[in-house]
Amino acid sequence: MKFSEQWLRSWVNPAINSDELAHLLTMAGLEVEENDPAAPEFTEVYVAEVLSVTKHPDADRLNVCSVNVGEAEPLQIVCGAANVAVGIKVPCARVGAVLPGDFKIKKAKVRGVESMGMLCAEQEIGLAEESSGLLILPADAPVGMPIREYLDLDDRLMTLKLTPNRCDCLSIRGLAREVAALTKAELCAVETPAVAVTASQARAVKLNAGDACPRYAGRAIIGVNQAANTPDWMKQRLERCGVRSISAIVDVTNYVLLELGQPMHAFDLAKLQGDINVRFATPGEKIKLLNEKELELTDDLLVIADDVKPVALAGIMGGAESSVEAGCTDIFLESAFFAPNVIAGKGRRFGFSSDSSHRFERGVDFGYVREALERATALIIEICGGQAGPVTEALAELPARQSVALRVSRVAKVLGITLPAADIVALLQGLGLQSELAGDVITVTPPSYRFDIEIEEDLIEEVARVFGYDNIPVQPSNARSAMLPQPGHLRSKNVLKQIIAGRDYQEAISYAFVEAQWETDFANNDAPIKLINPIASQMSVMRSTLLGGLISALQHNQNRKQDRVRLFEVARVFNGLNAEQQPEKIAALAWGGRVAEQWGAGKERVDFFDVKADVEALLAPRVAEYRRAHHPALHPGRSAEVVLDGNVIGVLGELHPQWVQKYSLLNAPVVFELDVAALTQVEKLTAGAVSKFQAVRRDLALLMDESVTVAQLQSAFASAKQSIVANIEVFDVYRGKGLPEGKKSLAFKVLLQDTHKTLTDEEVDAAVAALIKKAETCGAILRT
Numbered sequence: 001m002k003f004s005e006q007w008l009r010s011w012v013n014p015a016i017n018s019d020e021l022a023h024l025l026t027m028a029g030l031e032v033e034e035n036d037p038a039a040p041e042f043t044e045v046y047v048a049e050v051l052s053v054t055k056h057p058d059a060d061r062l063n064v065c066s067v068n069v070g071e072a073e074p075l076q077i078v079c080g081a082a083n084v085a086v087g088i089k090v091p092c093a094r095v096g097a098v099l100p101g102d103f104k105i106k107k108a109k110v111r112g113v114e115s116m117g118m119l120c121a122e123q124e125i126g127l128a129e130e131s132s133g134l135l136i137l138p139a140d141a142p143v144g145m146p147i148r149e150y151l152d153l154d155d156r157l158m159t160l161k162l163t164p165n166r167c168d169c170l171s172i173r174g175l176a177r178e179v180a181a182l183t184k185a186e187l188c189a190v191e192t193p194a195v196a197v198t199a200s201q202a203r204a205v206k207l208n209a210g211d212a213c214p215r216y217a218g219r220a221i222i223g224v225n226q227a228a229n230t231p232d233w234m235k236q237r238l239e240r241c242g243v244r245s246i247s248a249i250v251d252v253t254n255y256v257l258l259e260l261g262q263p264m265h266a267f268d269l270a271k272l273q274g275d276i277n278v279r280f281a282t283p284g285e286k287i288k289l290l291n292e293k294e295l296e297l298t299d300d301l302l303v304i305a306d307d308v309k310p311v312a313l314a315g316i317m318g319g320a321e322s323s324v325e326a327g328c329t330d331i332f333l334e335s336a337f338f339a340p341n342v343i344a345g346k347g348r349r350f351g352f353s354s355d356s357s358h359r360f361e362r363g364v365d366f367g368y369v370r371e372a373l374e375r376a377t378a379l380i381i382e383i384c385g386g387q388a389g390p391v392t393e394a395l396a397e398l399p400a401r402q403s404v405a406l407r408v409s410r411v412a413k414v415l416g417i418t419l420p421a422a423d424i425v426a427l428l429q430g431l432g433l434q435s436e437l438a439g440d441v442i443t444v445t446p447p448s449y450r451f452d453i454e455i456e457e458d459l460i461e462e463v464a465r466v467f468g469y470d471n472i473p474v475q476p477s478n479a480r481s482a483m484l485p486q487p488g489h490l491r492s493k494n495v496l497k498q499i500i501a502g503r504d505y506q507e508a509i510s511y512a513f514v515e516a517q518w519e520t521d522f523a524n525n526d527a528p529i530k531l532i533n534p535i536a537s538q539m540s541v542m543r544s545t546l547l548g549g550l551i552s553a554l555q556h557n558q559n560r561k562q563d564r565v566r567l568f569e570v571a572r573v574f575n576g577l578n579a580e581q582q583p584e585k586i587a588a589l590a591w592g593g594r595v596a597e598q599w600g601a602g603k604e605r606v607d608f609f610d611v612k613a614d615v616e617a618l619l620a621p622r623v624a625e626y627r628r629a630h631h632p633a634l635h636p637g638r639s640a641e642v643v644l645d646g647n648v649i650g651v652l653g654e655l656h657p658q659w660v661q662k663y664s665l666l667n668a669p670v671v672f673e674l675d676v677a678a679l680t681q682v683e684k685l686t687a688g689a690v691s692k693f694q695a696v697r698r699d700l701a702l703l704m705d706e707s708v709t710v711a712q713l714q715s716a717f718a719s720a721k722q723s724i725v726a727n728i729e730v731f732d733v734y735r736g737k738g739l740p741e742g743k744k745s746l747a748f749k750v751l752l753q754d755t756h757k758t759l760t761d762e763e764v765d766a767a768v769a770a771l772i773k774k775a776e777t778c779g780a781i782l783r784t
Helices: 005-009 018-027 172-183 232-240 248-260 355-360 366-384 408-415 421-430 456-467 493-501 516-523 547-559 608-619 657-662 710-719 761-776
Strands: 002-004 031-037 045-056 059-068 075-079 089-094 108-110 113-115 117-119 156-161 205-207 215-222 264-268 276-280 286-288 294-296 302-305 310-313 331-337 392-395 404-407 434-438 441-445 564-572 584-592 625-628 634-644 647-655 670-675 696-705 725-734 743-752
Touching (some): 059 117, 075 089, 075 117, 205 215, 205 392, 215 276, 264 310, 404 456, 421 456, 493 608, 547 564, 743 761
Antiparallel strands (some): 286 294, 434 441
16 A cells, blocks of 8 residues: 555654654554655755746747746746746746756856746656646745645655555554554544535435445435546645546545545446345346446346446446446445455456455455545535435444453463553553453454454454564573484485585575466376466466476576576475375476586586486485486476386476477476475485405496396396495497497496405306396396
8 A cells, every 4th residue: 555644644643754654664564665755856946926928039939937936036037838828836946956867957048048947847846757848836826935845745655565454554544543553642533524414315225235235325416516626635645645536526535545444436326227236246247347347247246236237346346337427417425345255356356456346355444434425425515516415324234343352461471571451451442442451351342444353362463563573572482492303214305405505506486376387388287276266367276396487487587688597496286185195396497507607617508417417416325217208398308207216206307399489498498306205215324344455346348229228237236136246337338330230338337345355256256247147137248
């Protein structure tokens, strides 16, 4: 919510400056996101009156003006604005003024004529980005008054980032109530006396959906001047709160919305046929809204209807057919309370929202419906004239305000400070919470504007906020701390993060809600878990893979000219609604150069084997097998599934060229995604003696089909269970001349060693023979 500080201070004016006020609100849970001046700094600009205008003798487009700025003698100023005229009042920058952009006004000659200042447009004093002429001020503007003072330009505009539970602060009245409680300053609320009834016209109100709309009030106002101009003071307050002025009647409803927090709507009385009926829509009914959208309604949508058709989508937006347009003389003004759960999400279903729905779906003060109607009526009659008819109001069962018990001892235990019960009662009553003390228990009844007070913890939070988080001393915890047992066969997932971060990856955190198309592309998942009420259309399903978020992050970095990206994420994926169907995964993406650009290395791109080394680092000291894989997200010839202890724990490979092209990537990244549960399992360490005897090396050159993998051979060698074999590694591969077609030769280095004695030739030969025999089971023979 954006608001004017001066408007707020007209309700409550504590003895603190703007920065202190912003800090106070932020520390009270009402975060001030922006705190900007209403206008940029400038000096020496005053209200001036143009006394005379004559053509410049040497320039057709220039005029020589005599200007009264409140001094004994008028100033002569050369002006080129097309709208300069005798008698108008405009801002005038005198000699010595400094305008926005450090533009200094000096005494000058323009085409030979002396000019002692400058008449200003809105753009020149920083009130608009563009302007077509001078800023014309009202005729009653006092000549000689500083323009900053006249236009209240020393105001500041604050933007609050409110949490959904603080709907009571979506108005100047609510903020003023909060500031008064925090500072003990006097609250000067606007009086809302009942407007005298001088007309007999009225519309009866029927509540056919009393649970959805338990209170609805309206009245006819006859003989209004729809074309009346909105007063400048109201326009200014609306604009500084980010609301565009439209017409006097619409401006009044928006003004009351911002001032009191009560959304309102005005209908053209002549366009209403019969009485007002608040009901749920009949399936198939249609309505055209003020934003020109035509909707087909369903039976869960609440509408305001006359005897013939719906005239408004309740709590969200009015209908175009009953809107107040030029020539309207009679209006029907409504003020109502709609149940939050009935309004929530309905606007987003149709791809739009409104200030009214934003408030109604969080909860509007149902106790102030009538007073808001009186306030709006008084403003309309003051600005547009007219006669007020009687208020017609329909009531059903309003939300019950359940009392909440607060234990004084519980406050002390949770906050760590001891506050007297009387002080706690005073703090709560300052917020408008009706409180009664009986022994150690304070019974609090929430007012009609607080929908977030339901349990004791809510009240403790209120006490802490008003008392001041800064005033609560920091004390060491009294809780006993104990070192938790760490099983020897498990390691924390934070260890995985440290390992992968140590290999030059940066952690990414992305939403679990993703585009449905990502699931189709990267997981071949045509039936993902759908969200009933997504926060955005492109975040409509739950992810079953982390790859989509990493590729989106790569796009973001690539669009910002990054030439090397290495990201990882550890998070949960969702293959179903049960806990076992929501495992944690670790995924990573590498793209661009193998190493950061430097003089000592080339510009080789990262490849499959670079990322395979990162996977092996995560697995170490355990060793996985890598088998050719077919994965919807990966290149069919440059990908593998990772197998550990006979179980597939993830995939590794280069992104499929189809997705590289679709997602506009310059080249393919290499990615992997593994089960965290498998990586957190570790083998218990066992100590072994270091051999003092020389190792024996034997080289084996084996001939085999191309289809035989190194992993198969390594597995076969391990099954031989030769205790003196210390290590087996591939050091050469050969294809070509001298070998049959479809064959390859792999050369293995075999190291043999015993910790207790020197090996004999017989022992070495026996072990090597056992390895060769096992290799033959895979179709490999000793090459001659």
